[in-house]
Amino acid sequence: MAVLRVKFTKTKRDKLAQVLWILNWISVITGVILFSLGLFLKVEINKRKELMADRDIQYVPNMLIAVGLIACGINFLGGKICYDCVDTTKFLRWKLIMLPYIVCTFFFTSCILVGALMCYSMRGELEESLDLGLAAALKFYKDTDTPGRCFLKRTVDMLQIEFRCCGNEGYKDWFRIQWISNRYLDMSHKEVLDRLRSNVEGKYLQDGVPFSCCNVDSPRPCIQSRISNNSAHYNYDHVTEQLNLWPRGCRHALLDHYTHIMQSIGLTVLVIWVFELSVLTGVRYLQTALENVLRLGDPDSESDGWLLENSFMETARINLNIIKNLGKCNQVDTASNGDPNINVPCTSTATYGPDNLPPKPQPKTS
Amino acid sequence: MENTEIHVVPNILLMVGLASIGTNWIASRVCQDSLDMSRFPRWKGLLLAWFAVATLLCCLLVTVVILSYALQGRLEESLKIGLRNGIRFYKDTDVPGRCFQKETIDRLQMEFRCCGNNNYKDWFEVQWVSNRYLDFTSKDVKDRIRSNVDGRYLLDGVPFSCCNPGSPRPCLQNHLTDNHAHYNYEYQSEDLNLFNRGCRQALTDYYMGLMNSTGPGVLSVILIQVSVILSLRYLQTAVEGAMASENPEDDSVGYLLEKGLKDTFEDIKSKAQDLLKLAQVDPTTGEACPEAEDEKANNGTDKAASPTPTS
Numbered sequence: 001m002a003v004l005r006v007k008f009t010k011t012k013r014d015k016l017a018q019v020l021w022i023l024n025w026i027s028v029i030t031g032v033i034l035f036s037l038g039l040f041l042k043v044e045i046n047k048r049k050e051l052m053a054d055r056d057i058q059y060v061p062n063m064l065i066a067v068g069l070i071a072c073g074i075n076f077l078g079g080k081i082c083y084d085c086v087d088t089t090k091f092l093r094w095k096l097i098m099l100p101y102i103v104c105t106f107f108f109t110s111c112i113l114v115g116a117l118m119c120y121s122m123r124g125e126l127e128e129s130l131d132l133g134l135a136a137a138l139k140f141y142k143d144t145d146t147p148g149r150c151f152l153k154r155t156v157d158m159l160q161i162e163f164r165c166c167g168n169e170g171y172k173d174w175f176r177i178q179w180i181s182n183r184y185l186d187m188s189h190k191e192v193l194d195r196l197r198s199n200v201e202g203k204y205l206q207d208g209v210p211f212s213c214c215n216v217d218s219p220r221p222c223i224q225s226r227i228s229n230n231s232a233h234y235n236y237d238h239v240t241e242q243l244n245l246w247p248r249g250c251r252h253a254l255l256d257h258y259t260h261i262m263q264s265i266g267l268t269v270l271v272i273w274v275f276e277l278s279v280l281t282g283v284r285y286l287q288t289a290l291e292n293v294l295r296l297g298d299p300d301s302e303s304d305g306w307l308l309e310n311s312f313m314e315t316a317r318i319n320l321n322i323i324k325n326l327g328k329c330n331q332v333d334t335a336s337n338g339d340p341n342i343n344v345p346c347t348s349t350a351t352y353g354p355d356n357l358p359p360k361p362q363p364k365t366s
Numbered sequence: 367m368e369n370t371e372i373h374v375v376p377n378i379l380l381m382v383g384l385a386s387i388g389t390n391w392i393a394s395r396v397c398q399d400s401l402d403m404s405r406f407p408r409w410k411g412l413l414l415a416w417f418a419v420a421t422l423l424c425c426l427l428v429t430v431v432i433l434s435y436a437l438q439g440r441l442e443e444s445l446k447i448g449l450r451n452g453i454r455f456y457k458d459t460d461v462p463g464r465c466f467q468k469e470t471i472d473r474l475q476m477e478f479r480c481c482g483n484n485n486y487k488d489w490f491e492v493q494w495v496s497n498r499y500l501d502f503t504s505k506d507v508k509d510r511i512r513s514n515v516d517g518r519y520l521l522d523g524v525p526f527s528c529c530n531p532g533s534p535r536p537c538l539q540n541h542l543t544d545n546h547a548h549y550n551y552e553y554q555s556e557d558l559n560l561f562n563r564g565c566r567q568a569l570t571d572y573y574m575g576l577m578n579s580t581g582p583g584v585l586s587v588i589l590i591q592v593s594v595i596l597s598l599r600y601l602q603t604a605v606e607g608a609m610a611s612e613n614p615e616d617d618s619v620g621y622l623l624e625k626g627l628k629d630t631f632e633d634i635k636s637k638a639q640d641l642l643k644l645a646q647v648d649p650t651t652g653e654a655c656p657e658a659e660d661e662k663a664n665n666g667t668d669k670a671a672s673p674t675p676t677s
Contacts, residue, residue: 144534157531161476180536186549211526211537216472219459221495222526224539234501 002306008289010300016289017085020282024079027279030272031071034112037265038064044261048254050155053132060122060262063115064269071112071276074105078283088299091290098287105280112273119266123259130251134168141210142181157212165253166213166246171227173249178203179210209245218243281307368447371440375577378430379584382423386591389420393598400605407609413602420595427588434577441573445566449483456525457496472527480568481528481561486542488564493518494525524560533558596622 008016042061045052081098084090137156143149160166167173185192185204196202207228214222223244226232289305296303308315393416399405452471458464475481482488500507500519510519522543529537538559541547604620611618623630 142536150534153534154531161531181534184535184549189549211529211539212531214526216469216476216527219465219468219496220499221457224526234499234504 002304003308003311005304005306006285007302008285008305009302013286013289013293013303014086016282016286017082020082020085020279020286021079023279023282024075024082027075027276028072028079030275031068031073031075033068034071034115034269034272035065035068037268038062038066038068041261041265044258048159050152051133051137051159051254052126052129053136055125055129057122057125057129060115060118063111063118064265067108067111067115070108074101074108075276075279077101078105078279082283082286085286085290088290088293092294095291095294098283102280102284102287105276105283109273109276109280112269112276116266116269116273119262119269122262123255126258127251127255130254131168134251134254138168138173138177138179141177141179144181145183157210159250159254160210160212160246163248163250163253163257164215164246165248165250166209167249168251169249170247171209171213171245174209174213175205175207175228178205180204180206213245215243215246220244367441368444368451369440372437372444372573375430375434375437378426378433382426382430385419386423389416389423390594392416393420393594396598397601400601403609406605410606413598417595417599420591424588424591424595427584427591431581431584431588434581438570438574442566442570445569446483449565449569453483453488453492453494456492456494459496460498472525474565474569475525475527475561478563478565478568478572479530479561480563480565481524482564483566484564485562486524486528486560489524489528490520490522493520495519495521528560530558530561535559 038061041064042058045057045061078101081094081101084094137152140146140149140152141156142153144153182204187193192204195204195206199205206225208225209227211222211224214224220243223233223236223241227245228238230237284307285305288307288309289303292303292305293299293301310318392412396409396413396416399409452467452474455461455464455467456471457468459468497519502508507519510521511517514520521540523540524542526537526539529539535558538548538551538556542560543553545552599622600620603622603624604618607618607620608616625633
């Protein structure tokens with residue numbers, strides 16, 4: 001009642017071992033690809049660190065980097081094992097390691113899947129981080145004389161030029177903050193004083209935007225100040241004028257940029273996951289086929305390979321029993337009247353015999 | 367750019383690159399066949415032509431290196447005229463054929479961090495705001511238009527693409543020469559507000575940088591080609607010497623030129639003269655009048671006898 005039983009002749013086994021050796025080496029390369037994808041994402045996020053608020057988004061590239069490195073190691077070991085599997089005598093030294101190796105690799109491939117899914121789930125956190133980060137950056141745009149913030153103006157300007165965006169959600173964000181430093185305001189001028197008095201916090205607010213919001217494709221020289229005032233400029237209607245400033249908000253632009261990167265990375269990681277899973281299946285078949293050959297005694301004979309020896313339910317039951325008996329091993333058996341001096345033999349690692357059923361509970365002798 | 371003369375440099379490089387794929391592939395076949403005595407002779411006739419072509423390619427490469435430095439002046443001129451036109455037609459976003467000049471110049475200034483042709487003052491001499499966006503009833507506009515002969519709207523302002531993002535101050539684009547128009551502003555000492563470089567200088571630097579970085583590559587390719595030509599010549603002469611001698615397995619001598627340089631030159635000169643004389647004798651006999659043919663036939667033997675001692 002094995003799961004997906006396949007017959008293997010000697011030549012088939014040898015060929016499988018060789019193919020798996022090559023595939024494992026390809027998997028080492030895909031591990032390197034995973035590592036470099038993680039590194040790339042980390043670099044991209046760090047490039048715009050100043051515009052992101054402190055949020056937990058570094059875990060995604062870190063996970064990809066770790067998974068990539070581990071994949072290289074595991075597949076390197078897998079390559080060595082498969083190379084030795086062609087020769088039955090060399091297989092003997094890997095026999096005991098192979099099953100734990102397969103179990104570990106199985107859990108590791110699920111880590112790869114988790115990594116791929118995390119790439120898609122990161123978007124929400126990223127949006128929040130960008131929203132808060134950009135709001136702060138716009139607020140500190142004018143503080144070019146404050147240490148730690150002096151390059152924020154240049155960063156925001158270059159961002160708006162490069163990503164063709166203006167403000168957080170739109171250009172109107174600039175109307176709500178003071179983006180001209182007090183050093184460049186003539187406090188004796190009436191207009192300046194009026195504007196400062198016009199709001200509660202004493203900020204110099206105006207309906208103008210920095211030059212970096214100007215749209216290069218506009219047929220008209222850029223209108224940056226008195227944007228909402230139609231009569232301030234000739235032949236101008238701010239409601240219908242689409243091309244004067246960049247239409248998008250920078251949060252939207254940056255989110256699109258990162259989502260695009262993460263979707264491509266997520267897709268690549270999914271493909272790598274499928275590839276790793278198939279390599280793992282091959283290794284499992286090879287392991288079971290070789291173990292059966294050893295059991296039959298004749299190294300050149302045919303043997304069966306399978307994924308699981310019994311059906312899923314049987315295997316689950318057997319493993320649960322093993323775990324339960326492991327637990328019993330450490331507990332004192334109450335059938336001996338709680339006397340710790342009586343030696344109760346551990347039945348947890350006993351072989352089950354040819355019919356593969358757990359033994360019926362034996363009456364304990366006190 | 368005004369003209370495309372500078373295109374000769376990359377065009378030659380492309381041509382030489384493609385041609386050398388062919389010549390070097392032939393050279394590799396020749397070398398492979400030189401190991402086998404029976405197959406080498408079929409290349410004999412081709413080799414002279416190959417040497418000529420390969421030497422020509424090397425000379426072309428050397429020309430490219432020289433040209434890339436010599437054409438710098440022409441490149442600068444071309445850029446100067448082209449940029450001047452671009453700045454002049456900046457405002458003509460409604461004229462077909464010129465509607466993208468504004469976008470091109472804006473992108474150029476932002477990408478190369480430059481302003482105007484030589485510097486930002488070039489924008490003061492040109493009307494860069496289109497008449498469609500000027501209110502001709504306004505006094506200020508009328509004053510400005512009347513202030514110059516051509517009736518252009520000139521102002522001491524620059525487009526937004528001249529603004530330097532690295533400036534600590536929000537960009538000042540208008541009334542640049544008026545210190546009182548802006549608070550705490552002195553245009554003589556303000557150097558971070560706009561980009562300082564002219565676009566012509568920026569573009570020339572960029573292109574010369576490109577050509578300087580490809581220079582070492584081209585020089586190394588020339589060296590490799592020359593060494594290939596010389597080695598193939600040695601191989602050819604050595605193999606021919608071995609084939610000519612009785613024992614092909616024996617040592618043979620390889621050389622670049624059979625005789626000394628001067629002698630080889632004399633040889634080639636005399637061969638060329640022979641070829642020319644051969645070409646000259648035939649037309650003169652062809653033009654001879656049919657009446658004088660008999661006379662010529664009588665004197666033909668004498669004529670044939672006389673040139674031979676002197677050649």
